[in-house]
Amino acid sequence: MNKPLDATVSRAEIEDFLFHEADLLDNWKLDDWLALLTDDAAYYVPPNDKPDADHRTTLFTIADDIVRLRERVIRLKDPNCHAEYPPSRTRRLIANVRIVGVDGDTIGVAANFAVYRYRRGEPVREFVGHYRHKLRRVGGVLKIAERRAILDAHELGPMGSVSFIL
Amino acid sequence: MNDHFAPQYAGPGGRSGGGRVQPLVRESRENLSFAVNREVFVSREIFEREQRAIFDRCWIYLGHASEVRNPGDYKTRSVAGRPVIFCRDRSGQVHGLINSCRHRGAIVCREREGNARGFYCMYHGWTYNTDGTLRGVPDEASYPPSFDKAAMGLAHVPRLESYKDFYFVSFDRNAVDLETYLAGAKAYIDLVVDQSPSGRMEIISGIQEYDIKANWKLLVENSVDDYHLVATHSTWLNYMRNSGVNMSPPKGSGLLLPTKGLGKDLGNGHLTTDNPNYRGRPVARWISVYGEDAKADIEAIRAELAARLGEARAARVADTNRNLAIFPNLVINDGSSVTVRHFTPVAPDLMHVTAWALGPVEETEAQRARRLHAFLTFYGPGGFATPDDVAALENAQQGYASWREVPWNDLSRGMAKNEHTNTDEEHLRVFWRRWSELMEAHA
Ligand code: FES
Numbered sequence: 001m002n003k004p005l006d007a008t009v010s011r012a013e014i015e016d017f018l019f020h021e022a023d024l025l026d027n028w029k030l031d032d033w034l035a036l037l038t039d040d041a042a043y044y045v046p047p048n049d050k051p052d053a054d055h056r057t058t059l060f061t062i063a064d065d066i067v068r069l070r071e072r073v074i075r076l077k078d079p080n081c082h083a084e085y086p087p088s089r090t091r092r093l094i095a096n097v098r099i100v101g102v103d104g105d106t107i108g109v110a111a112n113f114a115v116y117r118y119r120r121g122e123p124v125r126e127f128v129g130h131y132r133h134k135l136r137r138v139g140g141v142l143k144i145a146e147r148r149a150i151l152d153a154h155e156l157g158p159m160g161s162v163s164f165i166l
Numbered sequence: 167m168n169d170h171f172a173p174q175y176a177g178p179g180g181r182s183g184g185g186r187v188q189p190l191v192r193e194s195r196e197n198l199s200f201a202v203n204r205e206v207f208v209s210r211e212i213f214e215r216e217q218r219a220i221f222d223r224c225w226i227y228l229g230h231a232s233e234v235r236n237p238g239d240y241k242t243r244s245v246a247g248r249p250v251i252f253c254r255d256r257s258g259q260v261h262g263l264i265n266s267c268r269h270r271g272a273i274v275c276r277e278r279e280g281n282a283r284g285f286y287c288m289y290h291g292w293t294y295n296t297d298g299t300l301r302g303v304p305d306e307a308s309y310p311p312s313f314d315k316a317a318m319g320l321a322h323v324p325r326l327e328s329y330k331d332f333y334f335v336s337f338d339r340n341a342v343d344l345e346t347y348l349a350g351a352k353a354y355i356d357l358v359v360d361q362s363p364s365g366r367m368e369i370i371s372g373i374q375e376y377d378i379k380a381n382w383k384l385l386v387e388n389s390v391d392d393y394h395l396v397a398t399h400s401t402w403l404n405y406m407r408n409s410g411v412n413m414s415p416p417k418g419s420g421l422l423l424p425t426k427g428l429g430k431d432l433g434n435g436h437l438t439t440d441n442p443n444y445r446g447r448p449v450a451r452w453i454s455v456y457g458e459d460a461k462a463d464i465e466a467i468r469a470e471l472a473a474r475l476g477e478a479r480a481a482r483v484a485d486t487n488r489n490l491a492i493f494p495n496l497v498i499n500d501g502s503s504v505t506v507r508h509f510t511p512v513a514p515d516l517m518h519v520t521a522w523a524l525g526p527v528e529e530t531e532a533q534r535a536r537r538l539h540a541f542l543t544f545y546g547p548g549g550f551a552t553p554d555d556v557a558a559l560e561n562a563q564q565g566y567a568s569w570r571e572v573p574w575n576d577l578s579r580g581m582a583k584n585e586h587t588n589t590d591e592e593h594l595r596v597f598w599r600r601w602s603e604l605m606e607a608h609a
């Protein structure tokens with residue numbers, strides 16, 4: 001199942017893209033990160049008890065349309081975003097990257113993640129789960145149309161807040 | 167003379183060397199001073215005493231009737247530290263069953279939720295009906311005649327009562343009835359329930375469960391403390407402004423946003439803020455964030471409200487935001503959306519928080535989606551506001567490591583005023599007076 005379903009995209013290209021995205025997020029280059037998104041992008045973190053649910057009928061942890069996502073970045077860059085000031089140090093490990101389907105110009109991508117979040121004087125907080133993204137080629141360039149980060153833990157518990165981009 | 171605030175080490179639990187109990191909450195109506203000793207946030211002894219004096223005696227939130235809508239539906243919960251099955255039996259009766267096998271104690275129901283014909287203990291295989299009665303015991307013949315199967319059902323919580331579908335538990339058999347306990351809080355629950363044309367609200371699927379590394383009482387304070395809005399939540403205020411929501415306070419007032427809000431004492435330690443709404447409500451005040459296409463729909467909701475309740479009551483329901491704290495650990499926020507949030511102390515410096523969204527059962531899919539969108543703008547672990555509240559509480563908790571050197575929190579704000587606004591601390595003092603009363607009764 002690893003062969004690309006669309007000859008115009010390879011797993012290597014998707015991996016490069018996801019690793020680049022992770023690098024931008026870990027370095028808090030959030031405006032550059034926004035530039036990776038389509039103009040109608042959405043970002044979801046489903047609730048831990050209903051990982052497969054629909055954000056229109058279920059309370060999510062995060063369900064941003066592009067408007068709120070841009071506002072989220074404004075907030076994250078503001079020193080008054082107390083939960084992320086000073087910004088957490090994060091490190092993302094992304095693995096098991098797969099192309100799971102191609103539908104027209106949309107490429108379904110799955111990947112596993114482990115995100116370690118460090119704040120001064122605090123024990124590490126570990127966010128482990130998998131991504132389900134929809135990527136789209138816009139003018140020949142890969143962009144994120146939908147970004148879904150699904151956590152494995154049964155509750156957020158010691159992770160606390162999802163105050164950074166997961 | 168300010169020895170009122172002078173550092174005085176009273177020893178763990180507020181007992182001095184001479185055995186005299188030092189008050190942990192100090193109020194002087196003459197000096198207009200009110201202070202809470204920071205030891206209450208760090209002491210293991212006080213934490214244990216709270217369990218007995220407060221959580222074993224008060225009514226503690228269990229769940230909402232809509233969560234166990236059908237016969238056999240169940241949810242497993244932790245209530246005041248006890249494992250409880252909240253369920254509806256096959257005949258439709260709601261129960262709070264202690265989730266511990268009567269044989270040798272194993273947790274009987276290990277799933278978060280579901281619909282069951284009965285409960286099966288994985289250890290030795292005893293089975294129970296959904297009303298708790300013991301149904302089956304493998305090799306029953308080996309038990310002596312003294313073994314009374316009829317008396318060996320799952321234990322029920324000592325008291326289980328509901329008000330408008332909100333179920334509460336008390337572990338004190340002699341507790342006053344729930345409605346007496348809720349006192350003035352009932353009228354504020356009514357304001358929430360009145361949003362539904364049929365008076366039926368429901369818990370919406372999706373739970374937010376997260377830890378705050380802080381003492382549980384700090385979340386009571388924070389939930390109703392509007393003084394912190396501007397400093398803690400400026401990024402949320404920016405977001406509202408950027409979205410075209412008019413955030414300017416009504417003219418002729420020097421108060422912080424929102425103006426003319428009040429903090430109210432509802433009796434028995436319950437309290438609420440009661441604020442004019444300026445930030446939009448799914449029922450029923452449109453703001454630009456909802457989008458133009460939502461305007462007519464919200465007007466229709468408003469019209470239904472007015473037709474059913476009359477203009478005055480409709481305005482009361484739709485044009486005020488209320489953060490209601492029901493003593494000791496339940497908060498119902500009715501603002502940008504409705505949240506039901508309760509929190510369980512785990513250690514002096516740790517609580518588990520559980521939060522749900524609540525909405526009228528009649529909502530259309532579009533209305534429900536709007537409600538959930540509005541919820542996430544402000545509330546919850548991924549919202550634009552709650553993570554900063556969590557940061558504030560954890561910051562405060564870290565500060566209390568110096569409780570011996572700097573022992574007193576000041577909660578005197580607004581004491582010289584006759585009218586207690588939402589940015590004063592009178593309603594916070596209501597909580598502390600009740601806390602202190604119960605703790606002293608159990609000293
Ligand atoms: S502990 Fe449940 S059957 Fe033995």
Ligand SMILES: [Fe+2]
Binds near residue numbers: 388394398551
């Ligand atoms: Fe807050």
